[in-house]
Amino acid sequence: MSSNGRRGVGGFAEGIGFCLKGLGWVARHPRWWVFGLVPALVSTVLYVVALVWLGTHATDVAAWATPFADDWGWRDAFRTLVGVMIFVVGLVLSVLTFTAVTLAVGEPFYEKLSEKVEEDLGGLPEGADTSLWRSFLRSVRDSVVTLFYVLMFTIPLFVLGFVPVVGQTVVPVLGALVSGFFLTAELTGLALERRGVGRRGRFALLRGDLGLALGFGVPLFLAFLVPLVSIVVMPAAVAGAAMLVRVRLAGPARERHPA
Template identity: 35%
Template sequence: MRVVPPVVPIAAAGSALKEAAIGARMLWRGVMTWKAAPRTMAWGLVPAGIAAIILGAVVVAALASAGPAGEWVADRAFADGSLPHGLLRAVVAVGLVGAAALVSIYTFTALALLVGQPFFERISRELDANDPTLDAEDPEPWWRAALRGVAEWARLLLLTVPLGLVAFVLGWVPLVGAVAAFVVSASLGGWLLALELTAYPLSRRGIVTLAQRRAALRGHRARAIGFGAAVFVTFLVPGAVVAMMPAAAAGGTALVRSLPADPARRVAAPHGPR
């Protein structure tokens, strides 16, 4: 069964906010793929469910340790029962949960893509099936792609840890700390998610390695972050992460197809913006 992807217009050069909004709409296109091809999308539920169990364990551990960690820090700064003590305890607890969310959401996505590589590749391939400019065969064997995926996951995971610490520290800023920490987590986490979720469609376009994906998306960073941040936010909704994972994979393909540099777009609009 072939899925005919929706036509994605090339946006004129505009503000970063407009580009981010276009990226966020790519996730909605991925969600709509559930309606167009429910059987194809259902293949992604099994690996997403397995990864969600691991994610749930991490989140539960973070929630369980957030309170005691906040209490421990607050006890060493202020007298127990005072207003500053209570505020610091809450700030530390919220910051810890936010940092854990950033790390766990990225880990969930990478793990789901790794465990369910054949399933998510099938979803992405079906969305690209009507594109005559792409090769039907994958550019590298699945086992080599899996090994490379593990190495790339480890490299990006090392990056999420300091990003999580940044979000944790920002959470300490009075009044605007929680908002700033969330924005940073969603933006930086969104970029990492975009790098992961575009791996399959970009590999069919000859863009295989992590460095190549970064270079391909760097010129469209706002659009990529808008897409990844939308995925990040939806993954925070309890119970939605499993059903949204196939949609996120489909949205990654829609994002690639929306880029002006995509081969399908050059055929459709040779004079479009580069």
């Protein structure tokens, strides 16, 4: 497949295919699927509590954030709208950070799951041994940096959300694309780190195959928006990411980003 094809519609479809392959793998290995549910379940409980609090206090947060509207005649309607937008942004951030937090919390679980996928595909790459502590620190560091990048996009999109028509049409689509890209960046971290590819190399690889990255990440982002689906899908997402790296990115990664 040509580079242009990978970056376009063909790449997007191929990314979706890796989502389905990940689902197929965990369906054939139910023990590993259950194994991967544990950290996702723990993270989900924490996020549900946080989102319930945000949902019940969104108007109060909006009032605190908009003191300039105290004397407006339509203050309540305005703050209700702001409260809804705050909750939506919180929901989007929860989807994005859910992956990072779950991968950090469940590092031993998902590292083993990812390794098992690669073993089924022919074995681990050379030099794959990485200490648990080093892997955990890498995960936390990369997640913080990724969250910073996410906020760089999310804050402007949040502001644009108030623009009539554009805020209800274009902004959600852009938000899904941005979120999907960063989800792919998080999920491929395990397999690419195993090959000595750091955060910068990972982002470069995914930008080079943007259609592939979006095709893999956007469906997962949309699925994670559905309550409890993230618990079920997370092990499949890790498995699919391992396949994506091994089948599509492993060769280029070793050639272009050896360190």
